[in-house]
């Protein structure tokens with residue numbers, strides 16, 4: 001087994017489907033997956049975007065425990081804090097403004113004053129035009145700078161307060177600062193339109209909580225988050241599967257967890273008129289870029305293999321092989337060394353009644369079990385893994 005400093009877990013974004021990542025981690029850390037020869041995986045780098053940033057920050061913050069116990073603690077946060085509970089009105093994290101189910105949820109009706117207050121707030125931001133504008137933002141070919149300025153005034157679709165409360169209480173900032181595991185989070189700088197990376201040492205003065213919320217602030221769904229002089233939105237806008245941040249932290253063995261099936265298996269039907277479809281389009285737009293990252297890594301490996309062959313007396317020109325690897329490495333901002341990438345995809349669309357923001361307990365349990373099952377039966381060939389050897 002490789003030293004843990006070189007092994008990274010890469011967690012992508014996708015709302016409630018982040019529970020899939022918890023299921024995968026449980027199986028990997030329990031040593032129940034063939035990917036690591038049925039030995040517990042030892043991870044030194046947790047890299048995340050969006051809901052993956054939340055999971056990664058929790059895992060870094062729980063580093064006093066072994067990784068399996070940390071994953072189990074994260075599981076209980078998902079089941080007890082994020083899932084809708086029978087005695088609480090709404091979800092612990094993702095409450096869509098004006099959700100019709102609130103009006104028929106008896107737990108909400110027991111809190112008429114709170115509900116009335118929310119309805120007044122929600123009335124200001126509801127409307128289909130909002131979805132249209134968000135979708136235009138996500139699908140626009142315009143440079144990020146132009147896109148963000150055209151949507152700067154839109155309100156959020158999801159009440160940010162429950163998620164803020166969840167983040168503030170899920171982990172202790174100083175535990176992340178002093179963690180034995182490297183944390184790499186991605187958020188998008190709103191005005192510059194570029195990905196920015198954050199790490200353990202940024203978790204001071206409460207900013208760690210803001211970084212996690214910023215990484216998950218999908219434009220048009222959550223409001224942007226201000227950190228010092230800058231305003232940030234979801235890291236997925238620029239880098240949904242944060243391969244680069246894991247590579248720049250020195251990872252050579254990456255375990256990448258995706259929250260959508262491989263694009264070719266993803267049915268995209270109907271009009272983009274629901275929040276879930278909008279989110280799906282958003283993550284699909286990013287899938288192409290992720291594929292390019294993996295293709296670049298494959299080139300690095302191929303270049304190095306050609307070089308090794310030459311050194312053994314083969315007939316590949318050494319300079320050509322090395323420059324091949326160097327160019328590919330430069331495109332990724334990483335060094336030219338052999339990289340292994342294991343990939344974990346859902347086999348089908350992870351779905352609840354309300355899609356990626358459906359936080360019903362049963363949905364979360366199902367999504368988590370799907371992740372566990374994928375890791376338990378991991379097949380490198382089926383998953384299109386990139387193997388260094």
Ligand SMILES: [Zn+2]
Pocket residue numbers: 035341342343378379380381383385
């Ligand atoms: Zn694999």
